[in-house]
Amino acid sequence: MSTAVREAAVAYDVARIRRDFPILATEVYGKPLVYLDNAASAQKPLAVIDAERDVYEKCYANIHRGVHWLSVHATDAYDAAREKTRRFMNAREAHEILFLRGTTEAVNLVAQTYGRAHVGAGDEILITGLEHHSNIVPWQMLCEEKGARLSVVPLDETGDIDLDVLERMLTPRTKLVSVAHLSNALGTILPVKRIAALAHARGIPVLVDGAQAIPRMPVDVQDLDCDFYAFSSHKIYGPTGVGVLYGKTALLEAMPPWQGGGDMIRSVTFEKTTFNALPYKFEAGTPNIAGGIAFGAALDYVSAIGLDRIAAHEHDLLAYATGKVSAIDGLTIIGTAREKAGVLSFVLDGVHPHDIGTVLDREGIAIRTGHHCAQPVMDRYGLPATARASFGLYNTRGEVDALVAAIHKVIGMFR
């Protein structure tokens, strides 16, 4: 190991990392931008921005079609991104990686293919009380169509679930379990490996919504042994409009295709169409080619830093921030599960989150206020909304201090 590599392995050089993200130099109302809305979407490093521009400048053409030089090169780059994704999440085969538009499309794909084929009247789909709307509504639509039932594992006061309760809710009618790896509204980490083991003991497949977990912790789908894993590129510092559905080969093989069109077929006559092999069976139409290639660059970028080191950095920030804001009079943290990552939701006595958001914005601090597309979570706590700070690999303790100072400013104004 060279000295430089050894040093990099020791020190987490956040100042250097920040220089990779041009947008972080932005000033907002004359103040340095403090971007704490990473759970909504993460900013992009130069490596990603350059990769996308490079595609259009140097090797853009449609993929899987042309015999010409450009098409071959674009196809190679796109396939390379799929292989990077396979390696990143330790899937067995690259064809188990479907490139889609995002987590939402991935969940809908499973609902509309696996779900429609396997869920019938009186059957059950099991989710938890902390799910994002994108892991609720597709199942409600399926249940509505099939006369099936959506079962919801309740949240305790800390925003966690009880595995014994979950286990008891697995019934002979349960056809699928679909759970978040990490809650976007509360920061709770769910023990998805143990959930998968409990479900598999009853022959029930498990989908994991990894939208928030994928940029915040190492994910190994073989170790988790989940059947599906869904996430979005834009949350892991890649472009919007690109997402991944991992699925085990046997399940994907057996599933009917979803959208019909080009690229997903082997041969078409007016009498009969035969479908293409995995992953193309589920990838009808021209995909987001440049976005997919740049997404590969984002995976390279975070891999070079190391997900375990990113996780440790964000853990430090969350612990530091939790300690600091807990000391603020009248502030309540929403979501206090034992295992948490990246997300700090809170409310302030006598101040609406929307007003907190506006005042913080004028301090250059970007947080999210609202229901975070998780209205059932808000209902669980009897709140219309919370304020949420969420961390990324480039945030600093100094930014947490700025957040805390701005919250004191809010209190000074409204109390």
Add this chain to the structure above:
Amino acid sequence: MSSDLRDLYQEVILDHSKKPRNFHAMPDPDRKAEGYNPLCGDRETVFLDLEGEVLKDVSFQGAGCAISTASASMMTESVKGKTRAEADALFERFHDLITGKPEAAGSPDLGKLTVFSGVREYPVRVKCATLPWHTLKAALDGEGAPVSTESEGPAAESGGA
């Protein structure tokens, strides 16, 4: 507080948000309507007593941000004793004020409501200020269904996480 934030959160607004006036339910209102802002989860119910065309009494209840609470509070004070037509005209002028539109000829005097002029610099907060007015309108029109601010402009929170 920075000066531009003070333009939004003027003293009068902060005062009404902390101590809202006419903040109670009516046991037997002639009309009532519920308003909902899905952006921030604000819910407000407006209660009305009518005497012919005149808004004899107006009150509200609910939970909202400082802007929507103050707007509701000051609205109840401004429209009490006015006719429906006068209340409609006031809302129109108020809407123009907070969206930065010029005053139309023959507009009514907004009186204290002009303190909301700072809202025009905060487009995402326009819906907070108009929520109670939309709700009042729904109550006057006798619409049963709750009104949502999402009839105004693009949905502010439809996706993301």
